[in-house]
């Protein structure tokens with residue numbers, strides 16, 4: 001991938017609704033991922049990493065040697081196939097893609113082999129592998145470096161699909177992914193790598209691990225539920241702050257896990273707030289938001305006070321020109337307006353009835 | 354019983370015409386180049402070099418988001434273009450803008466593309482340096498490495514079916530030869546007897562990966578024979594050698610309807626791109642050596658000068674005129690309007706689909722209602 005080429009990253013402001021018990025240390029997502037990899041490699045000699053850009057695996061080569069941290073020729077199908085084969089026979093590989101866009105060159109190994117072998121072998125061959133790397137839109141890198149693959153991998157049985165937002169997520173979920181006996185697709189975001197988040201002592205402990213399949217309520221609220229994953233969690237939190245000032249209390253759910261999807265947390269929240277806005281950077285059709293919307297309509301239809309609002313990337317390949325790019329990806333304002341539509345539409349209509 | 358060993362005793366020789374001083378080597382045959390052609394080749398090499406230097410600076414100043422130079426590979430760029438005909442279809446990697454330059458893509462067009470403005474042939478859809486122009490038979494640069502190789506075989510097959518007297522020419526780097534697409538492309542080219550030329554720029558590096566970590570064979574040239582393809586290794590910093598090899602390869606490809614592989618040895622003098630700092634993984638001395646001692650531009654210049662075809666006065670005039678043209682082109686491109694809103698939606702399909710029409714309508718309505726939420730630099 002051609003790297004971060006324009007510094008347009010979103011500064012995260014920590015609002016007062018995030019409380020941490022002890023005076024929290026700050027840690028970047030990059031360091032969170034690096035430390036998680038390091039600790040898991042040190043705990044289990046079978047864990048190894050293939051490839052390595054973006055300095056996530058920085059220092060690991062020096063520490064664990066070229067047998068366990070391998071730079072490889074540029075052959076995604078090759079190093080993914082090697083990783084899957086190594087996982088069949090005892091190793092626990094972590095395969096890095098420069099971006100998930102290039103995992104398309106290797107998708108047969110991920111879908112047809114990694115995801116299905118445990119089933120096809122009747123449980124005789126498990127595939128404890130992690131596929132990780134940046135996913136989705138970065139900044140100014142055009143159509144072939146900006147695609148979000150959450151819904152692609154999320155639709156495939158046999159895979160687990162995680163998408164961290166904060167440093168806590170990155171550490172806890174990467175450790176969970178490495179320890180998990182099944183193949184895990186781990187979707188990072190390039191623009192989050194350099195962002196710092198507060199981390200508690202618990203998060204920094206080498207035993208720290210998060211459950212796969214559990215969403216996190218980042219902010220409690222009562223008027224509208226906003227679901228998001230990866231970078232969009234930050235946008236949703238920003239939107240919630242703005243809404244708060246206008247008297248709308250939004251509950252922000254950080255999905256963390258795309259598959260399995262934490263339907264119960266989402267539905268419980270919607271049953272409380274009666275309104276739902278889903279946010280993702282990927283395309284709308286067959287997207288993560290579409291699945292969440294279906295789940296809510298199936299399980300909590302009677303609780304909805306307004307139509308579900310779905311915020312997604314524009315239904316076009318990502319344009320390069322900065323002015324059009326901004327229009328093609330969700331913005332905080334889009335989330336604010338959607339939440340207001342959901343709230344205001346229902347209130348006055350109910351009043352008028 | 355005899356196994357074939359991993360490498361043969363003798364490395365495949367490298368075809369050269371000019372020595373390091375730009376002196377014609379004895380005992381090498383080559384295709385003759387006229388004065389007019391030689392001067393044009395040299396001028397375009399200098400133009401490419403100057404464009405790279407200036408656009409690189411423009412990126413460093415933060416005026417464009419990204420750039421990637423072809424420094425050190427000017428001979429491969431220009432001499433191969435000079436040896437081809439404009440009917441030949443080019444499927445580039447990304448370090449071959451010189452071919453487009455040779456074909457008449459203007460400095461202004463290069464600048465428009467890098468600034469992603471509304472005059473860009475690509476409508477601001479692609480990152481800088483991802484040039485493309487159908488008019489110039491130059492396929493739009495595509496990022497996923499090596500996909501252009503089997504596609505070039507398909508393009509060549511189409512030319513073959515149409516009985517055209519032209520070939521497809523595709524470029525890639527040493528790193529790209531590790532992708533499966535390289536191998537599929539070579540095998541299909543041989544089996545389908547496709548008139549395609551593979552020009553592999555072996556410049557020593559694939560971002561930070563050196564060739565020793567990329568493959569263990571005697572370079573790339575030996576892979577051609579393994580697939581049943583005529584192949585040659587040339588000195589990629591020797592413009593006359595590149596010209597002769599590509600010229601001859603074209604004749605073979607078209608007359609005999611078969612593929613040819615050319616491995617051009619060179620060195621990537623610049624960083625991989627503006628997102629890379631190559632001094633982190635290779636010695637500065639090595640870069641300087643290739644930049645100064647082995648420069649393909651200087652070597653060709655010495656030969657042209659020796660023939661009495663080029664003077665210091667010509668040199669000064671050329672360099673200052675190219676600089677001026679570039680400065681002007683950059684000013685114009687920087688001031689030009691950014692792509693309009695409608696270009697967000699056009700060309701997803703041949704015709705705007707109803708869902709896109711609907712999206713555009715809703716977007717315009719939203720912008721009208723909430724102008725503050727939207728950027729002001731999108732022409733509506």
Ligand SMILES: Cc1ncc(C[n+]2csc(CCOP(=O)(O)OP(=O)(O)O)c2C)c(N)n1
Pocket residue numbers: 001002074076098102105448496497498525526527528529530554556558559560621625
């Ligand atoms: C499928 C795919 N994998 C990885 C990349 C990231 N990438 C961009 S350029 C490059 C190096 C290519 O090296 P090489 O083919 O030797 O060409 P050079 O840059 O040396 O001209 C890589 C790995 C990509 N663009 N596509």
